[in-house]
Amino acid sequence: MxxxxxxxxxxxxxxxxxxxxxxxxxxxxxxxxxxxxxxxxxxxxxxxxxxxxxxxxxxxxxxxxxxxxxxxxxxxxxxxxxxxxxxxxxxxxxxxxxxxxxxxxxxxxxxxxxxxxxxxxxxxxxxxxxxxxxxxxxxxxxxxxxxxxxxxxxxxxxxxxxxxxGSYYAEGINPVSIHVESEYVRAVAGGVGNAKTAGNYAAGLKAQEGATALGYSQVLWLDGVHRKYIEEVGSMNVFFRIGDKVVTPAINGSILEGITRDTVLQLLNHWNVTVEERRISIDELVEAHQNGSLIEAFGTGTAAVISPIGSLHWNGEKLVIGDGATGELSKKIYDALTGIQKGELEDPFGWTVQL
Incomplete structure (x- = not known):
């Protein structure tokens, strides 16, 4: 014992x-x-x-x-x-x-x-x-x-x-700008990308330095095999509101199974929002931006909770999402999640544990 x-x-x-x-x-x-x-x-x-x-x-x-x-x-x-x-x-x-x-x-x-x-x-x-x-x-x-x-x-x-x-990002709940990484790879299925281990974060530092030098808060990783499918942001899972659906990359062995990610999925299902967990390519995202169906994007993680994404930097182009402001759904999720965490809203899921 x-x-x-x-x-x-x-x-x-x-x-x-x-x-x-x-x-x-x-x-x-x-x-x-x-x-x-x-x-x-x-x-x-x-x-x-x-x-x-x-x-x-x-x-x-x-x-x-x-x-x-x-x-x-x-x-x-x-x-x-x-x-x-x-x-x-x-x-x-x-x-x-x-x-x-x-x-x-x-x-x-x-x-x-x-x-x-x-x-x-x-x-x-x-x-x-x-x-x-x-x-x-x-x-x-x-x-x-x-x-x-x-x-x-x-x-x-x-x-x-x-x-x-306090806030993980200096921007707080205000939108951050994200650089889409095209040179370096963080993880592949079968590796340790789905484990929360120090090497995953060390592997991202070089790309993060480059993103910071360009004036961006974080890196958005693409998959390590095809180099085109969206995986996660350096410290967050990522969601996109495209048309009347919310899309997030499916867990595939190289993406961390975020607890805030799972929390947001449960909230969206509770609200009867259509959610797709699937592969999504950067090309699909660019097309959605071009045709106006990319309404908002946000990251999820314990440190930042919900972090709206105001723009993506890809192939030398800045893709402003929505009008660059915090999206309606992002704000609704943030308010609901922090309200439950702070004990100000009802917790129908049994997520909170009182000391």
Whole structure:
């Protein structure tokens, strides 16, 4: 039986930033959760400790072979002072899917949720109050065995850190501009594109640098085989409103199965909006833009929630979507989703978990 979670409180609490200074991922709370794994013992010693550096052997496999996975979710403060988590069990289920792909031992998902709740209870005063803010939660696992043999590690650390955040994009709910990548490839089916692992994001940095240099917020990836089918934005899944339908790329083995993506699909079905999950080519999207049927586009993800897309940059041309403003459906989804997350709207789906 796994040890009970031990709690060690800090004796040197940090100064907390003002809500209007948060940005994204710049500040971290007073405590973190750690649990260790050894092949001979399994997962052991779950504990909440003061936020601190960790010491690793220089030969730790995470440094050399990238055996690591992570998740991202949020906690919200309601107007009446309650603390709500949004679909946390889905995040830990997905973490275990990533674990399986990266040959990392599975976590007990109930224990992981208990660990998260224990950590948030200790650091609950860090949850910001201002509109558009939340407590971002980053669970992750790293391989720590000090050995240079190319094989799965026999030792790991599972950790959770917390960060009070504002908007992921400086634009907030205002539309972002996206560059469609034509040179680099992020992932292919059979690879690790559908796992939330560090290498996927490292593979996108070069393209992101190019997009930033051109003045665009993010990269829209095309498939790695035909180089024409739309996959996802660097930090988001993507949706397009074409005519009277909403179209999103189907899960195909190289696209992350976004929890916000699934949430939006459930909302749209609940509203009886016609949704198609299928392959969609960049040529089809350009044609829809040219004939006026491309009404709006938006990205979905935990960090940004809903991010309207005002324009796409493709083959040297800027395709302004709609009038470049936030679309009607994008705003409706954002309001509904954030309303449920903040406890201001009814949650008929059972998505929120109260601490």
């Amino acid at each position: 796994l040890d009970a979670i031990k709690i060690e409180r800090t004796t040197s609490p940090k100064a907390r930033p003002q809500d209007d200074q948060l940005g994204f991922g710049k500040y971290f709370t007073d405590h973190m959760f750690i649990m260790d794994y050894d092949a001979a013992k399994g997962w052991y010693d779950p504990r909440v400790v003061p936020y601190q550096p960790i010491t690793l052997d220089p030969a730790s496999k995470v440094f050399h072979y990238g055996q690591t996975v992570f998740e991202g979710l949020k906690a919200y403060r309601t107007k009446d002072g309650r603390i709500l988590l949004f679909r946390p069990t889905s995040n830990f289920k997905r973490l275990n899917k990533s674990n399986d792909r990266l040959s990392i031992p599975a976590l007990d998902e109930e224990l992981a949720l208990q660990a998260l709740k224990s950590l948030i209870e200790v650091d609950q005063d860090w949850i910001p109050h201002a509109e558009g803010t939340s407590l971002y939660i980053r669970p992750f696992i790293i391989s720590t065995e000090g050995s240079l043999g190319v094989a799965p590690s026999r030792q790991y650390k599972f950790m959770i850190i917390l960060s009070p955040v």
